[in-house]
Amino acid sequence: MSTWNDPAGGFLAVSTPDYLPRARLAEIQLQRLRSVVTRAYERVDLFRLRMEERKLTPASIRGLEDLQQLPFTVKNDLRDTYPFGLFASPMEEIVRLHASSGTTGKPIVVAYTREDLQVWQEVIVRTLASCGVHRGDVIQNAYGYGLFTGGLGLHYGGEGLGATVIPISGGNTERQLMVMQDFGVTVICSTPSYFLHLIEASQAMNKPVGVRVGVFGAEPWSESMRQRIQADTGIRAFDIYGLSEIIGPGVGAECQAQAGLHIFEDHFLPEIINPDTGKVLPDGTEGELVLTTLSKQAMPMIRYRTRDVTTLVSEPCSCGRTLRRIRRIERRSDDMFIIRGVNVFPSQVETALLQVEGTLPHYEIVLTRDKGLDQMDVRVEVTPEVFSDKMRSLEAVHRKLGDAIEHVLGIRVSVSLVEPRSIARSEGKAKRVVDKRKL
Numbered sequence: 001m002s003t004w005n006d007p008a009g010g011f012l013a014v015s016t017p018d019y020l021p022r023a024r025l026a027e028i029q030l031q032r033l034r035s036v037v038t039r040a041y042e043r044v045d046l047f048r049l050r051m052e053e054r055k056l057t058p059a060s061i062r063g064l065e066d067l068q069q070l071p072f073t074v075k076n077d078l079r080d081t082y083p084f085g086l087f088a089s090p091m092e093e094i095v096r097l098h099a100s101s102g103t104t105g106k107p108i109v110v111a112y113t114r115e116d117l118q119v120w121q122e123v124i125v126r127t128l129a130s131c132g133v134h135r136g137d138v139i140q141n142a143y144g145y146g147l148f149t150g151g152l153g154l155h156y157g158g159e160g161l162g163a164t165v166i167p168i169s170g171g172n173t174e175r176q177l178m179v180m181q182d183f184g185v186t187v188i189c190s191t192p193s194y195f196l197h198l199i200e201a202s203q204a205m206n207k208p209v210g211v212r213v214g215v216f217g218a219e220p221w222s223e224s225m226r227q228r229i230q231a232d233t234g235i236r237a238f239d240i241y242g243l244s245e246i247i248g249p250g251v252g253a254e255c256q257a258q259a260g261l262h263i264f265e266d267h268f269l270p271e272i273i274n275p276d277t278g279k280v281l282p283d284g285t286e287g288e289l290v291l292t293t294l295s296k297q298a299m300p301m302i303r304y305r306t307r308d309v310t311t312l313v314s315e316p317c318s319c320g321r322t323l324r325r326i327r328r329i330e331r332r333s334d335d336m337f338i339i340r341g342v343n344v345f346p347s348q349v350e351t352a353l354l355q356v357e358g359t360l361p362h363y364e365i366v367l368t369r370d371k372g373l374d375q376m377d378v379r380v381e382v383t384p385e386v387f388s389d390k391m392r393s394l395e396a397v398h399r400k401l402g403d404a405i406e407h408v409l410g411i412r413v414s415v416s417l418v419e420p421r422s423i424a425r426s427e428g429k430a431k432r433v434v435d436k437r438k439l
């Protein structure tokens with residue numbers, strides 16, 4: 001155990017479960033699984049009815065592999081039971097509600113008991129420690145505060161770690177930069193796209209930032225984007241993972257190896273399934289991530305289908321944590337769009353375009369329909385040097401981009417090179433795709 005979780009030299013007892021022997025972890029998981037299934041069965045109509053349909057009772061769970069017999073839960077189950085239908089605790093035990101912004105119809109509502117909030121704080125402390133954040137750090141928390149779980153989730157975790165937390169929330173870029181400089185910020189928590197926006201504004205205002213670590217999540221971003229952020233800013237950029245239905249941020253986090261995100265498996269049991277058949281796939285195979293909460297009181301989730309596409313990695317990690325990892329999530333099945341019969345994920349386009357020199361990490365994909373034919377235009381910002389340079393340079397970048405994207409997607413799409421700062425910046429989750437086909 002030479003490399004514990006705190007580069008400042010401290011040992012965080014709270015991170016002990018990150019290093020448990022697998023056999024011990026499995027014992028804890030089974031005990032908690034039986035308890036959570038019993039709770040869901042006894043207290044939530046939907047779970048009990050679905051288990052009864054399959055002639056299952058909590059006693060059917062004898063080993064961890066019996067999880068596979070249980071029915072899945074999907075996002076629509078939360079919508080259908082809106083607002084409180086999946087709660088397993090009476091209202092007087094629930095101390096917090098959050099809700100996800102529904103793009104269509106009603107939001108989904110999630111609940112926490114006091115114990116749930118303690119677990120949430122614990123997993124965020126472990127998340128931050130894994131990213132190399134420690135006491136003495138000053139955290140600028142630019143995730144949105146409010147019904148969204150990002151702001152308050154990171155907030156209490158940061159305080160639990162003993163770091164200094166600035167609850168600045170999202171937006172107001174000038175104030176963000178002032179605080180970053182004047183308060184000696186060392187850690188930024190935000191979406192990666194908002195951080196890019198901050199850095200760009202700081203360069204324009206000639207305000208250097210001394211941030212050491214970025215804790216980035218809440219939107220898919222590619223490995224190329226990470227490389228670009230680290231090279232351009234000198235910070236170390238870590239990916240974190242979570243979703244409100246499970247707890248919020250704090251489900252998994254990268255470590256110093258930056259080679260996948262450790263899932264906090266003592267609280268969240270991961271499976272990978274074939275999204276079409278629902279069959280569980282072995283570790284090392286790509287599929288849809290399914291999560292079961294092992295300790296949630298207010299709102300247990302049994303086999304929740306995340307729609308996130310990834311792979312479970314069970315090989316040991318160089319950091320010493322024994323928790324399995326997931327590969328970074330660059331694709332959500334919800335993000336996919338189809339153009340001329342080809343399935344496209346925005347992250348594939350991102351990876352291709354960031355490999356071409358002279359591009360900036362700001363882009364958008366515009367989909368239109370012309371005479372019944374789908375058209376895709378990738379609008380990419382290029383550096384001022386490329387843009388102001390002779391035509392030759394622009395043409396060369398244009399051709400390279402077209403080739404790089406064609407290489408990834410297998411189809412030729414239109415590419416437009418645009419001036420720096422001409423694509424709208426996001427203060428939260430970036431909107432990469434503008435689909436005008438449905439308008």
Ligand SMILES: [Zn+2]
Nearest residue numbers: 255317319321
């Ligand atoms: Zn690791």
